[in-house]
Amino acid sequence: MKPASRKPHRKTRTGCRTCKQRKIKCDEKRPSCTNCLKHSVACDFFLSPANLSPGSSVASPANSLPQYVSTPSGSVGTPASHAPGLPLPSFSRNLNLPSVRHEPVGLNMIDLELLHNFSVSTCLTLHNDPALKTLWKVNVPQLGISNDFVMRGILAVSALHMAHFLPEKREFYLSQAFNQHQSGLRTATSILPNVTEENCSALYVFSALTLFFSLAGPRDSDQLLGSAGDTGISDWLSLLQGAHSILTTALDALVKGPLGPMFEAGRRRDAMRENYALAFPPEQDPLQELRHFLNSSGVDERTFHTCHAAIEELRKSFAAIYKQGSQDREPSDIFIWLFRVHGEFLGLVRGHSQEALAIFGHFCVLLKLMDYRWWMEGSALQLLSKVYELLDEDHRLWIRWPIEEVGWVPSQEKHKVPAHNGAPFPYQGQ
Structure with missing residues (x-):
């Protein structure tokens, strides 16, 4: 009985180099084949296999400039990206370039x-x-x-x-x-x-x-x-x-450097923030209750002064945001608070100080105003929920207003937050 003939296997010669090195079949999808996408590796599909020598390698993201290699002394090199058989541009014929192999360099x-x-x-x-x-x-x-x-x-x-x-x-x-x-x-x-x-x-x-x-x-x-x-x-x-x-x-x-315009703009907006704070009516200050909680907290003197200063800086930020329309707000108007508070306050937040965490919870109200930006979407609620988890039952009373202002509903398994009796912050929704 004549043995069945083996079905010939059609080899592809246009697959990516990564699949060839791994000896797996490449589906040749562009710009990246499925195997490279699956393993999150750079696909060198755009390199022609005919122009790759066995010892050549794929250009890395950090080193994708033309490479030069040596030839016998006295010869003139050409850029690796120059195709063999084509004349060099006239401006490069007299350049004393190091000599190279006639191989293209892959772009990442x-x-x-x-x-x-x-x-x-x-x-x-x-x-x-x-x-x-x-x-x-x-x-x-x-x-x-x-x-x-x-x-x-x-x-x-x-x-x-x-x-x-x-x-x-x-x-x-x-x-x-x-x-x-x-x-x-x-x-x-x-x-x-x-x-x-x-x-x-x-x-x-x-x-x-x-x-x-x-x-x-x-x-x-x-x-x-x-x-x-x-x-x-x-x-x-x-x-x-x-x-x-x-x-x-x-x-x-x-x-004085390339970021100078950023700092000049920041200086102008900081001065504007100070002016807005001077004209901010006390009855519109949304931090009055927070200040009252701190005054009656009984914390040590150093912590009190650090937290009190952070509240005052936060009041300036609320004043600036209240005076501006939504189209005039910049991220720096909000994040400036984190640069104005003392480093000791940030240390208190990182150390889970109950008072500092409650103040940070009020800052989340400002963060929520940036929720329309793709890079801020959801961050305010996530951070406020973290604050809530880290606070004890007494200090959760401190963040009633931020919770209501951002519209967050704590999990039913958590302690319920008492309703807030204060007036809503007037700029919400502007």
Whole structure:
């Protein structure tokens, strides 16, 4: 009996290099095949297998510039991206370039996609001020070109932006965001103890990008948030403390550097905030009850003064927001409170001081006003719920007003919060 002939297997010669190295079948989907998407690795589909030598490797995100290799002495090199058989451009014929193999260099299309998205979309969602939009569109990417960790922060935030609006590719972009940010964070952390005039702008903008990353990250995954804490509050507050230390160390250099327009705008809005606070009627102050609770709390004198100062700074922020329409508000009008309070207060929050946590709960009312921004969506409620969980039954009475103002309903398993008898804050819904 004649044995059955084996069905010939048609080999593909156009699959990606990653699948070929793993000896698995590539479905050749573009721009990334299914296998590479599944394993969250860069797909070098755009590299032609015919032009890849056995020892060549895929260009990495951090090193995708043209590579040059040696040839016998006396010969003139050509860029690796120059196709063999084509004449060199006239301007390059007389250049004394190192010699190269005639091989194309792969572009990391995922990184280019993320950078493009940041430049045309993400950067425009971070501020209302046209000058600051331009700063994030132009100055910040320029800092990224000369500082790898800043570029990785840019790509991480852009990836979260795309994950937010492309749910069908959410897991893929979340993995890109986490990998990029972790890589940038390692570099930034290593140089943070040595802040200089040369690196202060890059470190400061990376801390700002990290804040956006932390707020916009998935709130059901401590790993992707880069969070090791148990509160969901202390971890991103520590980021602000890092930014504050950079400010105190190199403020003059920051003002004179590429981020100068950001600090000039901040100076103007801070002065406006102080003026609004002076004209803020006491009857419109939503923190009166909070101040009364603190006065009768019996805390030690140092904690009292620290918390009292934090309430007064928060009152200024409420005054500024009350006087502005929603179209005039900037994120800096809200986050400035975290830069104005004493570092000791942030330490009290991170240490779960009941009084400090209750004050932070009132700050969540301001955060809720930024809920329309994709990177803030849901953060205020999440943080307020964390505050609620950490407070004892007596101090939960302190945050009755914030709970009602943001419209949050505590879980039925938790203690019910008594109704608040005070007047609602007048700017809500503006």
